Amino acid sequence: MSIPNTADVVIVGGGVAGCSIAYHLTKLGITDVVLCERKQLTSGTTWHAAGLVTQLRATRNMTELAKYTGELFRELETETGQATGFKQNGALRLATHDARFEELKRGVSMARNFGLEADVISAGEIRERWPLVEVEDVVGGIWMPNDGQVNPADVTMAMAKGARMRGAKIFENTLVERLIVENGKVRGVKLADGEIRADRVVIAGGMWSREFAAQSGVSLPLHAAEHFYIVTEQMPDLPRELPVLFVADECSYYKEDAGKLLLGCFEPEAKPWGHNGIPEDFCFDSLPEDFDHFEPILDMAVKRVPALANAGIQLFFNGPESFTPDDRYLLGETPEVEGLFCACGFNSVGILSSGGVGKALADWINDGHPPMELADVDVRRMHSWQSNKSYLFDRTKETLGLLYKMHWPYQQYETARNVRQSPFHDRLVALGASMTEAAGYERPGFFARDGRSTEIGYSFGPQSWFEDARAECLDTQSAVTVFDQSCYVKFRVEGRDACSILNNVSAGNVDVAMGKVVYTQWLNPRGGIEADVTITRLSETAYLVVTIAASQTRDLSWLSRHIPGDAAVVVTDVTPGLPMLAIMGPKSRALLEKVSGADLSNAAFPFGTSQEIAVGYATVRASRLTFVGELGWELYIPADFAMHVFDKIVEAGQEFGLSHAGFFALNSLRVEKGYRHWGHDIGEEDTPIQAGLSFAVDYNKAEFVGRDALLRARDAGVPTKRLVQFQLPEGCRKMLYHEEPIYKEGRIIGSITSGGYGHRLDRSMGMGYIYNADGVTRDFINADGFEIEIACERYKATASLSPFLDPKNERIKV
Incomplete structure (x- = not known):
């Protein structure tokens, strides 16, 4: 089969992510897909992944993607005839101290929002499900029956086969030398002996992605790190259908595989790898053993699973995986080059994310926008300076271990x-x-006051500060x-067309008097909120746009993409100077x-x-x-x-x-x-109407992005989804953070989006969206019966559409 000169989509990289994207594109009917792999499929990181398939993630949409992955793996073998090794044998997570147990219980509460089956269990019940584990110091754990494991290479080959069955072309030993970019848009890829022209290209090159993208001025901040596991020799007394076992307090996980036990770890201080480049011939390679580095993990493991003391080690494995500065992968259309997408930097969750990632990115390519809010992993959250190699080297030492470290509220990075x-x-x-x-x-x-330390004493309750x-x-x-x-980001927008362009992007009217500040949102065509900004008119032709630090790259890209090529306007990021x-x-x-x-x-x-x-x-x-x-x-x-x-x-x-x-x-x-x-x-899936921000919308403007969708929503009547403020009873010091389930009359109707302790009112408070098919009316909100679940316990809550503090805004306008 010869390599074609053109394609609808070119995918660079033949690991589990690239093959999943090809598979899902063809399922959508986009069959003119070419995947190029520099060596052989799975030969980078995929082939040596542990193959854990878990579903509960930190947010709703990340969980939905992981859930879909598990569902796909259950059906993939039947569809393609290619074995995947998928087993839905469940997963156990252990806690050896109360704080970890609360973290796990908060996870169970969050799982109930997503319809995931999760149960809090005792040490004795853990032992029943995993007879070889020592539980004397275990305070409890959770059981996720729908989790499991898979053979990473086999499942990748199954998706590759499924993609080929529907017309995709996959070429191994085909190195893509660089991207072809013209006038800020991707136009294909350059091979050693030719080109493939395409208006959409996906970088799914794993740990090679950063250097490859950088050739075209694209920032993909990731760095490889060494990842260790051992596989024992056959253990005759090892039950064959053991659940996957996670002992995060000991940085370890255990997986039964054909009568052997795999023990892997995410140690507190990792070993970055490939800082000075990855060898050109790297393919199915392992890295040198470092038993001294792994020994502390093994020592804890022998105490946790005493049978390991008598088990021989068949394989001591060390292989590279790529990590990002915030432990979340990079997905979506790059801000620098239109039509260029990425799916890389998976932080050891590539297998369990692969199905959802492939489906989401295929939908994104097909529809021109993400299928759901993916801000957690959207590549636009990153900043160009984060591709600095020294920064990535230092941060990667920490990010690997953070996967199993306590996930405290307000937790701060210690490196870089x-x-x-x-x-x-x-x-x-x-x-x-x-x-x-x-x-x-x-x-x-x-x-810090009264002699208190500036160090943060972490807790799920009131912290040291x-x-x-x-x-x-x-x-x-x-x-x-x-x-x-x-740290707030400031853009100066200046030129003859500044007013018209900002008015097209903004839901509010910015054609105002000099010195007027407009609070407004930038919407997508579905009416969802892409940015939340203030815009100050400085002069007839100049404006100052202010947004949050995390949105610097994203918002600049969004604004720039909405400026016609012939417009008389210049956008300057003036953040450092102001x-x-x-x-x-x-x-x-x-x-x-x-x-x-x-x-x-x-x-x-x-x-x-x-x-x-x-x-x-x-x-x-x-x-x-x-x-x-x-x-x-x-x-x-x-x-x-x-x-x-x-x-x-x-x-x-x-x-x-x-x-x-x-x-x-x-x-x-x-x-x-x-x-x-x-x-x-607020985010991409929330409209100003649902978020209670209609006051910031000027429906009388002739045109702005998202106007038609908002008018339809407004004309539909009372929304069935609304953002509501909540407060817990007086004296309750339980903290709300995110995704705590909201109940009304015993039924989950929503979840908390953010929380904090309101010191002026002396109440624990939060906000969250609630849903009601008959409309979220004031009567519905003002009625009793609301409860919020925190770590598997429910607390009465009061709801309000108006702020509990100064609802008439008398303080701010005094």
Whole structure:
């Protein structure tokens, strides 16, 4: 079979992901698919994967993809005639301490949202299902009966066969040298002896993907790491249908395979590999043994499964797998090149993700948009600087082990820190700031008081900083507080067509007076929220767009893709040159009037407007906005004046009881007020109507992306899905984080999207979408009967469409 000159889609890489994408494209009727593999199918990482098939992931849609994978594996052998080795033998997860047990129980509650079968079980029940395991120190565990295992090479070959059966062409020993990119769009791939022209190309090259993409200016941040497991010799007393066993507290997993036991690990400090390049001839290769590195895991394993002490080791295996900086894979259309997609960086969950990934990306290619919200794994969440090799090397040492480490709320990375710092960083650290990280930015989490440590003491309940954050929230309520929000992203949009382009992208009307700030959303054609921004009109032809740190790449790409080629407009990311301080609280007006000499009264400076004011010798842009529910201003400061302005504010602030606050308090304050956060409370599948943001939509504008979908939804009447605020009873210190099930009259009707403790109201609070086929009306919400499940226990909850705090917005407009 000769290699064709053209194709509808070219896939680069013949591992489990590439073969799954080919399989699912052909199922959609896209049969002119060419897959090129540099050596042989599965020869990179797939062939030596452990083949674990688990379904419960961190979010709803990730779980749906994993569920689909399990369903596909059950049917694939029947469809293709190719054996897959799939066994639905279930999985056990053990906890050796109470915190891990709570983590597992919270997972069971989350599973109930997704319709997954999951049960909390005792140490004795664990022993019944896994007779060889020592459980004397086990406090409990969970049982997932629908999990299992598969032979990775066989299941890959089955998907490859299924793709070929429907017309896909697969070529082994076919190296793709580079992409063909013309005018920002992919046009095919270059081979050693020719080209394949195609308007859609998928990079599914595993650990080779980063270097391959970089040739075309595309950032795919991933790095290989060594991954270890052993396989015993035959163990006569080993039951043949043992469930997969996870002992995360010992960094280990166990899988029975044909009378042998496989023991693998995700050790706390990993060994990055391939930093200086992967050998050209790498194919079905293993890496050198490092028994000293694996020995601590084996020592724990022999105590956990004493039969291992008498079992010989048939195979000590070490092979590379690729990891990303946040332990989530890279999926979707790249922001740099239109028509170029990726599916790589699977962080050791490639097999269990493969079916869902293949289906999702095939749908994305076919429809021109993702089939569901995939923000967790969307490649656009990444930033170009994260492809730095030194950064990836250092972070990869940690990310492998994080898979089995405790998954604490607010958990912070320990490696590759202090990448991006605001000008105020050192001042804030000196004032007691405990720095946390977002998108590489160092930003205050809290300020330690009363001799408390800046180290975070993790817990699923109130953490070590709880009292510090409480003080920060109450200071914001009673006096004035400074928040360093320099990590917020700022785009300057300027040119003759700036107004028309932003009005087309935005649901709100940005054709407003100079100095007006518009809070709005950028929607997709289905009416879903792609971005949540504020837009300030600076002049007739210039605007300032502000969004969150995590959306920097994504939002810039979204805006750029909606600018016609002949438009007279320039978009500049001015984030590094424009640090921002938020001055919040009832005394913020008096403080800023003192340092500026300006009139900041309601008449002179209304809410939702922006002006330039003087602070010391600097001119700064002040915007009267709030994300905390109190009177306040955001100050956008030229970077070279930043420290001067900071010092002037701090000096003058002593008279007004000024204090400093971090992002833990900010989250508490915004949840208390019901302010939405993109990626948690609003996203691609949520419309402004469902999210309670219709006030930010101008339906009278002639045209904007998503308008038709919103009009249809509005005309349909009361929505069947709405975002609602919840609070737990007085005195309840149980914390809401995400995906806790919401019940009404004993039936799950939704789940929590984000939570925090509201210190001004002294209640544990959260937000979440609820569903009702007859419409989520005020009567439905105001009726009793709501409960929220936390770690398998239910707590009464009160629901409200309006904020529990200051529902008339009197504080912010005083």
